[in-house]
Amino acid sequence: MSGNPSHRARLRYWFDNTMSRGTPALIGWLSAICLVIVIPVSVLLVWADKNTPTTLGNQLVSVWQNTAETFNLGGAVGTPAFVAFSVILALVALFFASTLVGLITSGVNRKIMDLRKGRSLVLEKQHTVLLGWSDQVFPIVSELVEANSNLRRSAVVILADKxxxxxxxxxxxxxxxxxxxxVICRTGSPMDPTDIGLxxxxxxxxxxVLTPAAESPAGPRACACEDGGDAEVVKTLLAVTQSPQRREQPYHIxxxxxxxxxxxxxxxxxxxxACVASIDDISARLIVQTSRQPGLSVIYLDLLNYAGDEFYMSAEPTLVGRSYGEALLAYDTSSPVGLLRGADGAIALNPAPDTVIAEGDRIIAVSRDDNTVVVSDFPYEIDEAAIxxxxxxxEQPESVLVLGWNRRAVTIITQLDTYVTAGSRLHVVARGDEAKIAVEAVREQLRNLDASCERGDITRPGTLKSLDIGGYDHVIVLGYDDIDSAQADNQTLVTLLHLRDLENTLGxxxxxxxxxxxxxxxxxxxISESDDFIVSDKVISLLMTQVSENRHLARVxxxxxxxxxxxxYLKPAGDYxxxxxxxxxxxxxxxxxxxxHSAIGYRRQSEAALPPSFGIRLNPDKKQRLSFAAGDSVIVVAQA
Structure with a gap:
């Protein structure tokens, strides 16, 4: 600005400087403004009053009383010394009352802010602690609520930098x-032992310990190890296990x-x-197993969530000294699948039927709840004529088509190689050169699969029509992980629409x-009867919840x-x-x-496309009668 500042600018500058001097200046300005308003209005009140005093002295007294009452100064009338002392006392009382109100208000506000910040100590016992924040929070909390539904009181405590x-x-x-x-939330760093103490x-x-959501320029799809997500898990574990304030007894993490x-x-x-799982590894294994057995994903989701039947471990003294084969038929509303050996804590899934149950062994069974694993005295009869x-x-060579690519694809290919017979083939179609380079690198490690790759946009119908889809035994659709998760799912849905259209063409x-x-x-x-969906985060969240309730389930x-x-396995019902x-x-x-084999349920082919069970019936009541049709399956736990 050139030239001399205007009077308005000077006045504003002076006012700003005065206000910047702090509380005394604010009080002074507030008092001055009030006096400028109150005194003239007090004069007008005296002038407008019907009983206005006739003498100037009495009029000034009335003005003083109106002004004093406005400022809560008492309005005493008397000698100048009396009035002065009464004003001083009134000012002291006003200052004390205002200060007290201010202190109370400030204290309440601080307490509210402290509570809002979530910095108070949690005094719960036998609660479940969640460290960190991601989309895993919601299915885990939901499952813990279901798991604790038979308890009178339980708590889930979450600590996150949020x-x-x-x-x-x-x-x-x-x-x-x-x-x-x-559900109790606290704000703090899961990597700080002091905050964890809250x-x-x-x-x-x-x-x-929750897996942090990975962030990338394209959205939350980048590998967590690339942006420090897995490093945060490591630091959080160290903060818990290496804390000077930790308890003497081992944690269950x-x-x-x-x-x-x-x-x-x-x-x-x-x-x-700590029981630590790899999201990539478990997701890849589940995709491989499910690709070979339609309906398996529904079975795992049923076993992993607390709304259906789950794995429980129960000691049964009446079965000690008897065989595992006898235990298979000892329950009518539970389905044994193995033993937790008491001697060394080893897990034996589907042991030989003549395996003897020892003292201290526990039965691993699929059941509705932990209190429903009860031996039955039902007098069953085996229908020998039906067996x-x-x-x-x-076994024949198989052909597998993989549409799309992500960091789990190589693990999927190597896992598939362990299942298929020699002479099987696998073909990958994906955009970019990453998939082609990876397939070429892994080919030398494969014993049974002949792997190949080509570039193509799987969302284009022309690309899919050129692939002779009908010649493949299994199709796996993978979501890209270098783009936004919503966009990846959108592309997957478009690909599925084109595949459904090709199904109609193939018949x-x-x-x-x-x-x-x-x-x-x-x-x-x-969806169709042969479709399965794997949602990695949900599966891992359910798995972590199950293991948090029973650490032995990690080995199961x-x-x-x-x-x-x-x-x-889902085996043909006609084989039994x-x-x-x-x-x-x-x-x-x-x-x-x-x-x-240990039978734990069955699947109706006629109901395979009907949600939510898609024909799956786990742990049926063994007393109920049924008959199977062609295409139906028996669900068993077996070696192969």
Whole structure:
């Protein structure tokens, strides 16, 4: 600005400087403004009063009384000294009252802000602690609420570097009914031992370390190991296990990492106290197993969530000294699948039927709840006429088509190689050169698969029509992880629409396994009887919740997901009992036992496209009678 400043600018500058002097200046300005307003109005009140005093002295007294009453100064009238002293006392009383109100208000505001910040100590006991924040919070909280529904009082405590009220609002929106479970949020760093102390981990039943949501310029889809997400899990585990204030007894900690190559470091950080899973590895194994057995994803979701039947471990003294084969038929509303050996804590899934149950062993069974694993005295009879022997089947080379690409694809290919017979082939179609380079690099490691790759846009119908889709036994659709998750699911849905159209042209269904990011998109997908959907985050969240309630389940699922261990299979029902023959499930279990299998349910092919069960019935009441048709399956736990 050139030239001399204007009078208005000078006045504003002077006013700003005066106000910047702090509280005394503010009080002075407030007093001056009030006097400028109050005194003239007091004069007008005296002038407008019908009983206005006639003398100037009395009029001034009335003006003084109106002014004093406005400022709460008492308005005493008397000698000048008396008035002065009364004003001083009134000012002191006014200052004291104002200060007291200010202090109370300030204290209440500070307390409210402290509560809002979530910095108070949690005094719960036997609660579940969640460290961190991601989309895993909501399914985990929901499952814990379901798991604790039979308890009078339970608590879930969350510590995250996020506003407490914001966390509570999000949870209330996604999990509106928490039943008897109290959800408590605290604000703090999960990597700071002092902040972790706020959630009272010393008295917690279990601690779940959430996998941070990875962020990238394209959206939350980048590998968590690329942006430090897995590193945060490692630091959080160290903050818990290495804290000087930690308890003497071992913690029960559950965690998951996004990238498999961070698994070993994370397990070292957690030590023997932590059960650590690899999201990539489990997702890849589940995709492979499901691609070979349509309906398997529904079975796992049923076993992993607390709304259906789950794995429980129960000691049964009446079965000690008897065989595992006898235990298979000892329950009518529970389905044994193995033993937890009391001697060394080893897990034995589907042991030999003549395995003797020892003192201290516990039965691993699929059941509705932990209190429903009860031995039955029902006098069942095995229908020997209905039991059949399985028809021999010669394994044939298979062909697999993979549409799309992400960081789990190489693991999927190497896992598939362990399942298929020699001479099988796998073809990948994906955009860019990353997939082609990776396939070429992994080809030398494959023993049974002949892998190939071509570039193409899987969302274009022309690309899919050129692939001779009808010549493939299995189709796997993977979501890209270098783009936004919503965009990846959108592309997956478009690809599924084109595949459904090709099915109509071929006149038969394609067995498609689809990987999705958001479980809500599953409801939008065009499905058929042979479709399966894998939502990695949801599966891992459910798995972590199960393990947090029972640490032995980590080894159960390790065995089920491993290619060399026992797995869940959907076998033709005609390999166990005669079709169209009325039997009870005791007979099915006995037939499976003779083949060295543990039967846990069945699937109706006629209901395979009907949600939510898609024809799956786990742990049926063995007393109920049923008959199977062609295409129906018996669900068993078996070696192969």
């Amino acid at each position: 506003d407490k009220v914001e966390m509570e609002d999000e949870i209330h929106t996604k999990v509106p009914d928490t039943g008897t479970t109290k 959630v009272n981990p010393h008295d917690a039943r279990s601690i779940i 559950v965690a998951a990492v996004s990238c498999g190559h961070n698994l070993e470091a994370t397990r070292l950080a957690g030590g023997a106290e 059949v022997s399985p028809r021999p089947r010669e 038969r269904e394609l067995p498609v396994v689809t990987e999705m990011t958001d479980d809500r998109n599953r409801a939008l997908a065009p 699922f390790d065995d089920l997901f491993a290619a060399e261990g026992c797995e869940i 009992v005669a079709l169209q023959h009325d039997v009870d499930f005791y007979t099915v279990v006995e037939s499976a036992r003779r083949q060295g």
